[in-house]
Amino acid sequence: xVLGLGLxxxxxxxxxxxxxxxSVWVARHTLDSVADxxxxxxxxxxxxxxxxxxxxxxxxxxxxxxxRRYVANYLAASDVRSRFTNLTVRSVxxxxxxxxxxxxxxxxxxxxxxxxxxxxxxVSAASAEDIAG
Amino acid sequence: xxxxxxxxxNVSLEFMAVVVALLIPLTFxxxxxxxxxxxxxxQESAARAGARAFVVAPTNQLAYLHARAVIATVLxxxxxxxxxxxxxxxxxxKPCFMRGGxxxxxxxxxxxxxxxxxxxxxxxxxxxxxxxxxxxGNS
Numbered sequence: 001x002v003l004g005l006g007l008x009x010x011x012x013x014x015x016x017x018x019x020x021x022x023s024v025w026v027a028r029h030t031l032d033s034v035a036d037x038x039x040x041x042x043x044x045x046x047x048x049x050x051x052x053x054x055x056x057x058x059x060x061x062x063x064x065x066x067x068r069r070y071v072a073n074y075l076a077a078s079d080v081r082s083r084f085t086n087l088t089v090r091s092v093x094x095x096x097x098x099x100x101x102x103x104x105x106x107x108x109x110x111x112x113x114x115x116x117x118x119x120x121x122x123v124s125a126a127s128a129e130d131i132a133g
Numbered sequence: 134x135x136x137x138x139x140x141x142x143n144v145s146l147e148f149m150a151v152v153v154a155l156l157i158p159l160t161f162x163x164x165x166x167x168x169x170x171x172x173x174x175x176q177e178s179a180a181r182a183g184a185r186a187f188v189v190a191p192t193n194q195l196a197y198l199h200a201r202a203v204i205a206t207v208l209x210x211x212x213x214x215x216x217x218x219x220x221x222x223x224x225x226x227k228p229c230f231m232r233g234g235x236x237x238x239x240x241x242x243x244x245x246x247x248x249x250x251x252x253x254x255x256x257x258x259x260x261x262x263x264x265x266x267x268x269x270g271n272s
Contacts, residue, residue: 003144003151007155007156015159018163022170030177033181041266074235074266080264
């Protein structure tokens with residue numbers, strides 16, 4: 001009886017863990033797509049005054065504030081928020097012509113009630129660059 | 134405590150009972166979960182690639198053709214035929230190629246999960262989608 005009970009508990013723990021990890025894995029992949037969409041939107045935030053000042057070079061300069069606004073517009077216009085819990089943009093960083101967007105959301109766990117308040121946060125990042133020519 | 138001391142079971146019999154009652158069903162469940170996860174990841178990848186192909190196409194008509202071709206290619210890499218999925222491309226604006234418009238590619242599949250061979254097949258709707266903004270946001 002002890003062996004049966006022990007094996008049952010161990011097997012249930014393994015299945016619980018496997019289902020939770022699969023769920024986090026799928027959510028992480030979906031969040032990668034969201035980060036990708038955010039980065040593509042932000043990469044179109046061309047800093048027009050900088051182009052007028054310095055001309056068009058190989059790398060198109062991007063505007064940080066405009067990039068943030070484009071990311072917000074993208075999240076508002078698309079239906080991605082409904083697919084996650086507490087989806088937020090961690091950062092939008094512009095370095096010359098390159099933008100890096102980090103997003104985060106709470107991981108969906110089918111057996112999350114076993115973990116109490118310890119609900120993991122998944123983070124995903126994507127970069128994009130606008131190249132002239 | 135006394136119950137544990139007096140425990141006199143047949144180990145091999147208990148092991149067989151556990152294997153039949155628990156481990157075999159769990160193996161099927163693990164297989165079912167893994168196949169759902171696999172098809173979900175394939176559909177997400179296809180939706181992402183399709184949406185990206187759509188927004189970089191030169192014309193509206195070519196955009197649909199390119200997106201559907203890319204979706205079919207990515208799905209076939211994962212062993213999924215185009216006929217097994219229902220892919221829709223929707224735009225937030227008409228015509229699609231307008232500044233600030235959002236293109237959403239959604240791929241649905243009525244997936245049959247082989248829970249216990251062909252005896253207990255379950256149908257699960259697996260969805261993958263991706264939205265991409267066209268030519269900048271609303272400024």
